[in-house]
Every structure is written in structure tokens, then in C-alpha cells.
Amino acid sequence: MRRKIPFVPIFIFALVFLLINGYALTALAPLISSALLPWLWIFPLTLLALFSFSLTRLSVDGPSSLFKISAHALLVYFVSLLVFVLAEVITDIYRLGLAGVNYITQSNFVYPERPIIGVYIGILLASLIIIAFVYGIFKGKYAYRVIRHTLYFDDLPDAFDGFKLTQISDVHAGSLNNPKAVQKGIDLINRQQADLFVFTGDLVNNKAEEVKPYINHFSQIKAPFGQFSVLGNHDYGDYVKWESDISKRENLQQLKKYHAEIGFRLLLDEHVTLEKNGQKIILAGIENWGLGFGERGDLEKALQGTTKDEFKILLSHDPSHWEAQVKNHPSKIQLSLAGHTHGMQFGFEAFGLKWSPVQFRYKHWAGIKKENRRYLNVNRGFGFIGFSGRVGIWPEITVIELRKTKATN
Incomplete structure (x- = not known):
């Protein structure tokens, strides 16, 4: 056809x-x-x-x-x-x-x-x-960069002062064509020795089968507090024609199984509690919610059972969700982690300047943004799609360290 x-x-x-x-x-x-x-x-x-x-x-x-x-x-x-x-x-x-x-x-x-x-x-x-x-x-599409951020919070539980998480996003396994280069990226992730690993969506381009050749690669990623993931817009198979709705649903179910086989705990409008020394933080994840890319996620459902002021980290694939629902939500979400934009895989970041054509579509498209005492990080993506390369916007492994703001007298 x-x-x-x-x-x-x-x-x-x-x-x-x-x-x-x-x-x-x-x-x-x-x-x-x-x-x-x-x-x-x-x-x-x-x-x-x-x-x-x-x-x-x-x-x-x-x-x-x-x-x-x-x-x-x-x-x-x-x-x-x-x-x-x-x-x-x-x-x-x-x-x-x-x-x-x-x-x-x-x-x-x-x-x-x-x-x-x-x-x-x-x-x-x-x-x-x-x-x-x-x-x-x-070369550029596999030129992985580690980008580090240290974020300070006055309400971070003391036990989590110095807690490190590693984030990647947008693997797009159907585009990957160099297993040796991908393995270098996996090794770089593990060398960060983070406490927590999170993946913020788009494991494949369209079909679950795309990730099969790389399951052994991504299953090597381990962190003491676990590996967690959410779905992105491409994971639902919306951009190819299926024989039937049943085939499309089966593809999504198979993809969810692959997340589990890799060792990723897929968060579908839900949250988990991470505990350390008797204290806790909340890690929530929603299905894809993005303006123009399907508003599936249910933030209220994901936060059900949490309190307003508990320390929360949210995994949500599309940064437009943060602008629309998260940054002013009554329940404080201290840190949101997103991807989706890829920085359009083309742009310029040097000498304090940052430009990409994607900025005409997204208000915040890469790196850290702070507003209303809440943070958003947009990962530039691990893989690529469409254009089989990256120019100026390199594949990113994000390492974020959470620090407690010290009280001043």
C-alpha cells in the first residue's frame, strides 16, 4: 500500500x-x-x-x-x-x-x-x-555527551541530599544501526553510577519489534533504586497503518513487555515511593501528554494517594505538558523530566548561545528551566529519527544531582 x-x-x-x-x-x-x-x-x-x-x-x-x-x-x-x-x-x-x-x-x-x-x-x-x-x-548521531546539573531544593528530604539520577530519552531503536556505538552509550550511562535511572519515552519509532536487537544492550543499565520509564508519542504506533485496531493494541502490549524484559519499570499514570533512611520521595510517570501529539496521560491519577507537599519527580515525555499542567499544579511537583524535542537534531550550542529551529515550536526545548520554584529538564535524546544524524545538538545522557538547600541564619 x-x-x-x-x-x-x-x-x-x-x-x-x-x-x-x-x-x-x-x-x-x-x-x-x-x-x-x-x-x-x-x-x-x-x-x-x-x-x-x-x-x-x-x-x-x-x-x-x-x-x-x-x-x-x-x-x-x-x-x-x-x-x-x-x-x-x-x-x-x-x-x-x-x-x-x-x-x-x-x-x-x-x-x-x-x-x-x-x-x-x-x-x-x-x-x-x-x-x-x-x-x-x-559520527555525530552517536557522539554521546554527559550533561550534568546540580539542582537545589529547600524541601528535599535530608536523606536524599546528594541523590543522583541519570536520564535518557527518545532512543528510537528503529533508527539505530550501529550496535557497537550504542554499547558505548550504554557503558557511559553505567559509568555515571547514579542512584536512579529514568527513561522518558519513545523507545521505538513505530513498532515494538524495532527494539528487539537492542534489548541486551539496554538491559545492562542498572541503578540501586531501579530503572523506570514512560511511553512517548511514537510508542503507540500512531504513525503507521495497521491491519486492525487489534494489531495496534497488541503491538503496544508487546512493547510494554519489552520494557519489562529490559528491566524498565513502566509507569502508566502511576507513582512509586523511593525510600532512603526512613524518608521518601515520589516518582510519578504518565502516559504521553503533548499538545498535538495525543493527550493520553492522566496526571491526577498518577498523583492519587500523594500529598500536596511531598517531594515529587515526574516523568512526562512531552515538555508542553509541563507548561500546560505541571508548573502551576496545586500539588507541588519539584522536578519534571521530559524529552521529545531532540533539539530537532540540528542547532547551535556554544559560547553561551543556544539556537535550534525547534524553538519556534517549543517554549523550552533543551536543558533546565526553573519557574514557580519548580524545575523542568528536557533531554536532547539518545537516538534520532527522520534525519539520520545530529548537527550541533548531540545525543545526551543527563545526570542530575539533588541537593538540599542549606538553611541560613
Whole structure:
């Protein structure tokens, strides 16, 4: 069975793509002979044709190798093309400014030529983008980073002062294709020697069977206070066509069994109590609740039987849940742990700056946020989906240490 093809958006994209490519070639014209210029259309047109053809062959069972290769090549070319064109647009704006000055001050007006340095800068920037994408596809998607946070709470039980938890999210096992690299990530998780391990959803892309090759990998993760998990939007199988509703439900039940086989205690709108030296904290987990991605989770059910001021940690896959229900909930939830965004697997984080296109969709998309004396951490994801790579937003293993705020006299 073939997927329905959205022809209008594809046509609009193709038109914009070709117009941008034409603009880029006009900028390159001074460096290339006029006889060679028409041949430079062959590569982008070939990419567009292969991508369009692969779309018509796309089945509900998943993308073909041709689709993956053509889509990735088109993505890399298009982004590098945009960067080059941006440099040339800035150059042309500069030329327009010079033209305005010349028109006012000179009687013999001549429109200034494009500075060749602007073209070289554009080529350099586009080349760097291509290198970054190539690294992201072949290395970056498994370049696991440990990101550490120390969070302070005035109501943390004394026994849990210094308590450490490790979080990962968004494994997307159906996308993983390098077991040795994944094992390095598992080893890195275990080296953190955390008291608690949590996984915040999207174990698979669509089907439970995707995680079978990696069960032995993830079952190596152990923590003294246990390993706990929740479901993400992809775990319900909403993005593929099933023979029947029964098949879809059976897939979800099988996935739940795989969580147990791995050693993850799956929290489905429920909570557990973690005890240490006669004191306790609450660990709650809900089914996926996300604006536009299914609002299944029941927070009230998960908190049933807890008191308003008990120290609580919540596992909830989608950070939009924190904004909508958690940060101002009458029952204080001191720490929420989420994932889902992946940081869009593309962006920039350096020198105190943080940017990703995903920020236009999510108010908080990576790292720690504090509001109303409550914390949210959004993990950037362990795996990847769609784009088989990561550029600037690396796969994350989060380690959070809970500390008791010391009373001041």
C-alpha cells in the first residue's frame, strides 16, 4: 500500500528550491564560465527527481533506501544552499546601500558589482555546513555527551541530599544501526553510577519489534533504586497503518513487555515511593501528554494517594505538558523530566548561545528551566529519527544531582 503524496507542498518546495538555486548560480557566475553554468543544474535537478520518485514509491511499511539517501542528500544541499544565498543576500543589501549613496553623490551613476569576497565567504560557509552535516550523519548521531546539573531544593528530604539520577530519552531503536556505538552509550550511562535511572519515552519509532536487537544492550543499565520509564508519542504506533485496531493494541502490549524484559519499570499514570533512611520521595510517570501529539496521560491519577507537599519527580515525555499542567499544579511537583524535542537534531550550542529551529515550536526545548520554584529538564535524546544524524545538538545522557538547600541564619 502506498502513502498519499502531498503534491501541493512538494510542488511549492520544488519551485522555491529551483528559484533559490537560480539565484545562487547568478552569484557564482563571475567565477564560472558561461558554458559550464547550465551543467550546474544537473545535480540539484537530479536530487529533486530522485526524491520525488522515491516519494511515489513510499509505502506505509517505511521509507526505502532510495528515499533515505535522496532525502538526506537534498537536505544537506538545500541547507548549504540557503547559507550560501543568505551570504549573497547580505552582499546584495550592501550593494543596494552603496548604489543609493552613489545615486545621491555622483552624477555618473554606476550600479556597483557584487564584491567577489562575498561569494568566497558564501562558498566557505556552505562548505562548513556540508562538513558539519557529513560529520553529523556518520559520527555525530552517536557522539554521546554527559550533561550534568546540580539542582537545589529547600524541601528535599535530608536523606536524599546528594541523590543522583541519570536520564535518557527518545532512543528510537528503529533508527539505530550501529550496535557497537550504542554499547558505548550504554557503558557511559553505567559509568555515571547514579542512584536512579529514568527513561522518558519513545523507545521505538513505530513498532515494538524495532527494539528487539537492542534489548541486551539496554538491559545492562542498572541503578540501586531501579530503572523506570514512560511511553512517548511514537510508542503507540500512531504513525503507521495497521491491519486492525487489534494489531495496534497488541503491538503496544508487546512493547510494554519489552520494557519489562529490559528491566524498565513502566509507569502508566502511576507513582512509586523511593525510600532512603526512613524518608521518601515520589516518582510519578504518565502516559504521553503533548499538545498535538495525543493527550493520553492522566496526571491526577498518577498523583492519587500523594500529598500536596511531598517531594515529587515526574516523568512526562512531552515538555508542553509541563507548561500546560505541571508548573502551576496545586500539588507541588519539584522536578519534571521530559524529552521529545531532540533539539530537532540540528542547532547551535556554544559560547553561551543556544539556537535550534525547534524553538519556534517549543517554549523550552533543551536543558533546565526553573519557574514557580519548580524545575523542568528536557533531554536532547539518545537516538534520532527522520534525519539520520545530529548537527550541533548531540545525543545526551543527563545526570542530575539533588541537593538540599542549606538553611541560613
